[in-house]
Amino acid sequence: xxxxxxxxxxxxxxxxxxxxxxxxxxxxxxxxxxxxxxxxxxxxxxxxxxxxxxxxxxxxxxxxxxxxxxxxxxxxxxxxxxxxxxxxxxxxxxxxxxxxxxxxxxxxxxxxxxxxxxxxxxxxxxxxxxxxxxxxxxxxxxxxxxxxxxxxxxxxxxxxxxxxxxxxxxxxxxxxxxxxxxxxxxxxxxxxxxxxxxxxxxxxxxxxxxxxxxxxxxxxxxxxxxxxxxxxxxxxxxxxxxxxxxxxxxxxxxxxxxxxxxxxxxxxxxxxxxxxxxxxxxxxxxxxxxxxxxxxxxxxxxxxxxxxxxxxxxxxxxxxxxxxxxxxxxxxxxxxxxxxxxxxxxxxxxxxxxxxxxxxxxxxxxxxxxxxxxxxxxxxxxxxxxxxxxxxxxxxxxxxxxxxxx
Numbered sequence: 526x527x528x529x530x531x532x533x534x535x536x537x538x539x540x541x542x543x544x545x546x547x548x549x550x551x552x553x554x555x556x557x558x559x560x561x562x563x564x565x566x567x568x569x570x571x572x573x574x575x576x577x578x579x580x581x582x583x584x585x586x587x588x589x590x591x592x593x594x595x596x597x598x599x600x601x602x603x604x605x606x607x608x609x610x611x612x613x614x615x616x617x618x619x620x621x622x623x624x625x626x627x628x629x630x631x632x633x634x635x636x637x638x639x640x641x642x643x644x645x646x647x648x649x650x651x652x653x654x655x656x657x658x659x660x661x662x663x664x665x666x667x668x669x670x671x672x673x674x675x676x677x678x679x680x681x682x683x684x685x686x687x688x689x690x691x692x693x694x695x696x697x698x699x700x701x702x703x704x705x706x707x708x709x710x711x712x713x714x715x716x717x718x719x720x721x722x723x724x725x726x727x728x729x730x731x732x733x734x735x736x737x738x739x740x741x742x743x744x745x746x747x748x749x750x751x752x753x754x755x756x757x758x759x760x761x762x763x764x765x766x767x768x769x770x771x772x773x774x775x776x777x778x779x780x781x782x783x784x785x786x787x788x789x790x791x792x793x794x795x796x797x798x799x800x801x802x803x804x805x806x807x808x809x810x811x812x813x814x815x816x817x818x819x820x821x822x823x824x825x826x827x828x829x830x831x832x833x834x835x836x837x838x839x840x841x842x843x844x845x846x847x848x849x850x851x852x853x854x855x856x857x858x859x860x861x862x863x864x865x866x867x868x869x870x871x872x873x874x875x876x877x878x879x880x881x882x883x884x885x886x887x888x889x890x891x892x893x894x895x896x897x898x899x900x901x902x903x904x905x906x907x908x909x910x911x912x913x914x915x916x917x918x919x920x921x922x923x924x925x926x927x928x929x930x931x
Contacts, residue, residue, distance in 0.1 A: 581764040581789075583735035583749050583757075584651040584725055586644045591729055594638030598631045632733065634748070645752035647735065647761040649796045655724065662800050666756035671701075674759045678799050682929075684806040685836040686889040688813060689929035695766045695773075698741045702762055703750065706736070706743035738765055760796060767818075768792040774818055777883060785817020810835050820883045826876035833875055837888045842927035845892055849918060861902050861910045868896045891917075891926040 587594040646654075653659040666674040682689040699705065725732060735749040743765060753761065771786035778784055785791055798804060798812045814822045814834050826833040830841045830848075852867060853859075859867075872888065873896070875881045882900060885893040895917040902910050920926060 581734075581736040581761045581768075582648045582732050583645050583753075583761075584648060584730055585642060585733045585735075585749055585752075586726065586730040587638060587641045588643045588729075589637065589641045591727065591731060593635065594641060595632050595634055595731060598633055632731065634733075639748045642748060642752050643729070645735070645749045646757045647753065647764060648732065649760045649764060649793055649800075650757050651725075652793070653760075653797060653800055656797065658802065659797070659800050662802060663756045666759055667754050669755070671755055671758055671762075674755060675762060678759065678763060681799055681804060681806075681809060684839045685810055685813070686839055686842070686927060686929045687887055687893075688818070688836045690890060691770050691773075691886075692766055693929065695769045699738070699743055699765060699769065702736065702743055702745055702758070702765065706745045708747040709744055736761055736765055738769060741769075763796055763799070764789070764792060767795055771816075771818060774820070774822075777820060777886070778817070778822070781821060781881075781883065783817075783823045785822065791816040791818075806838055810838065820886050821875060821881060824876045826874075828874065830871070831887065833884065835887065837892070839889070839927040842889045842892060846918065846921045846926070849921070860907055861899065861914075864914070865899045865902070868899050872896050873900070889927050890930055891921050891923075895921055 650663065653663055666677075669677075679689070679692060682692060733749065734746070736743055736745045738744075750758070750761070768786070768789050771789075771792055775784035775786045795812060795816050795818065798809065813819055813836060816822075819834055819836055822834045824833040830845065831837040848871075856863065869880055872892075873880050873882060873884050875884070882897070885897055888896070895914070898913060898917055
């Protein structure tokens with residue numbers, strides 16, 4: 526077993542607090558004869574243990590009593606910073622520091638515990654198997670390959686091009702967990718960002734950290750992931766990608782006053798919705814808004830063609846080219862300022878009638894580029910403006926303009 530990871534990251538790691546429902550009879554030492562000195566870790570080990578970030582939890586069950594499978598690790602005081610390196614007192618969103626403060630305890634598997642894993646599944650799968658109607662979907666995912674099942678679930682976003690593209694960009698950045706992630710048997714420190722799950726058999730099972738993400742790097746526990754079935758591997762992959770999406774969306778939205786992803790609860794809710802058979806694009810769009818995955822998601826202004834805070838659908842996008850054409854036909858003598866005012870009024874006004882360019886991220890890329898170009902054209906040769914504008918408008922007429930760009 527690798528005793529520690531030879532990677533030192535100069536950041537202030539946030540470790541999750543002990544979750545509700547943990548068997549408190551576990552002591553600060555291994556129970557199977559391991560060196561008790563490992564129960565108190567030096568600062569550098571504590572930091573290497575966690576690879577601070579955000580990650581996915583798994584329900585791990587053992588064939589031996591939980592007291593023999595796990596032991597509790599207590600960080601030394603003042604161990605949040607690496608030796609001779611500065612602490613970085615910031616997080617991805619304003620909520621992270623509040624939600625993910627330093628932990629008083631962390632849990633690690635004993636050697637015999639790792640050899641005694643009976644089953645493991647991501648928390649999404651654990652919950653999905655308890656929801657009427659989702660078990661056939663889990664069974665379907667297990668009948669195919671990882672990529673087939675992953676693409677099946679992600680295709681439900683295809684009629685919301687901007688949403689699909691956000692997920693695709695993150696997928697390309699993170700890569701596949703077992704191909705591009707870093708395996709560590711040293712153990713991943715728990716990150717208290719998963720919310721609360723009930724129904725776990727506390728005598729033989731425990732909610733443990735299976736994956737941790739820091740920026741665009743995934744770290745995973747191979748002994749836990751190795752016990753996932755195909756459905757589990759699909760769901761943990763989606764969890765990491767969608768949670769990253771939520772965190773990035775928080776960064777954008779926080780400048781306007783709100784965020785939604787201090788924990789991964791909304792990520793889990795969204796995945797459970799995506800698992801629903803035949804979920805409509807309209808219902809999925811509503812959930813993306815309510816759960817905070819779109820720009821200005823908290824606003825409720827009705828607007829044509831797309832309400833503020835929702836993603837524009839492919840069907841709506843298909844009609845926008847003709848709408849713009851009709852406007853141009855009726856107003857043949859307009860200039861770039863008139864065009865800008867028209868597009869702003871149609872696409873970029875929030876509930877206070879303020880101009881919000883951030884709303885462009887809710888629209889298909891081709892339309893977004895057209896509006897963005899017009900918005901940012903301030904002065905110059907009108908003929909050159911219309912030459913570029915009509916080129917972008919021509920792109921909007923193409924068959925693929927309102928489809929996701931892979």
